[in-house]
Amino acid sequence: MPTFTDTLIAEFDRGLRTLCGTPRVGRPSPSQGVAEGELEPGERRHAAALMRVNHSGEVCAQALYQGQALATRNEDLRSALSQAGDEEADHLEWSRGRISELGGRTSLLNPLWYAGSLAMGLVAGRLGDAWNLGFLAETENQVEAHLQGHLDRLGQQDTKTRAVIEAMRQDEAGHAQNARDLGARELPQPVKLAMRCAARIMTTAAYRL
Numbered sequence: 001m002p003t004f005t006d007t008l009i010a011e012f013d014r015g016l017r018t019l020c021g022t023p024r025v026g027r028p029s030p031s032q033g034v035a036e037g038e039l040e041p042g043e044r045r046h047a048a049a050l051m052r053v054n055h056s057g058e059v060c061a062q063a064l065y066q067g068q069a070l071a072t073r074n075e076d077l078r079s080a081l082s083q084a085g086d087e088e089a090d091h092l093e094w095s096r097g098r099i100s101e102l103g104g105r106t107s108l109l110n111p112l113w114y115a116g117s118l119a120m121g122l123v124a125g126r127l128g129d130a131w132n133l134g135f136l137a138e139t140e141n142q143v144e145a146h147l148q149g150h151l152d153r154l155g156q157q158d159t160k161t162r163a164v165i166e167a168m169r170q171d172e173a174g175h176a177q178n179a180r181d182l183g184a185r186e187l188p189q190p191v192k193l194a195m196r197c198a199a200r201i202m203t204t205a206a207y208r209l
Contacts, residue, residue, distance in 0.1 A: 057202070062114070098160065137179035142199060147168055
């Protein structure tokens with residue numbers, strides 16, 4: 001069984017990989033083998049900006065999972081968080097790769113998003129497993145809705161970007177259900193609202209920066 005020091009080192013390595021753009025990837029991008037659609041320059045810029053938002057969201061997800069995993073004393077929960085984090089690392093690289101294909105760049109504010117999300121994860125993890133899982137479930141619910149909104153805003157011809165976002169959306173739904181199965185507690189409505197407000201600030205800034 002890994003010690004806390006082993007976990008700390010592993011999470012530190014994950015954090016560096018998250019911010020440096022070298023996450024360990026387990027699955028190929030869903031856009032592989034999908035034909036590139038005919039996109040106008042404005043459509044490409046819009047799609048790249050949406051994917052920049054998604055990439056920043058995945059940076060936040062990595063940090064949240066890390067904070068929650070470091071704070072919990074439940075090994076089963078830590079293992080579940082680690083598995084979800086591995087899938088989110090796939091999302092991180094899929095998003096970065098699609099941004100590059102579209103001629104865009106990742107957010108300049110990613111270190112800020114990472115630090116804030118890590119702190120939130122540590123706090124959530126200290127509230128107990130049920131609340132920790134509840135925070136995870138609500139985060140994933142909001143991310144799933146956010147990704148669906150991006151699908152609604154993308155043109156049907158942008159098949160490669162849509163393939164990436166749809167695969168991410170399905171994973172997020174699975175993470176939320178897994179958290180509920182493990183005993184997630186429903187968060188109070190004011191907490192959910194605060195999470196939505198924080199997410200809106202991040203997405204608005206990441207779209208531009």
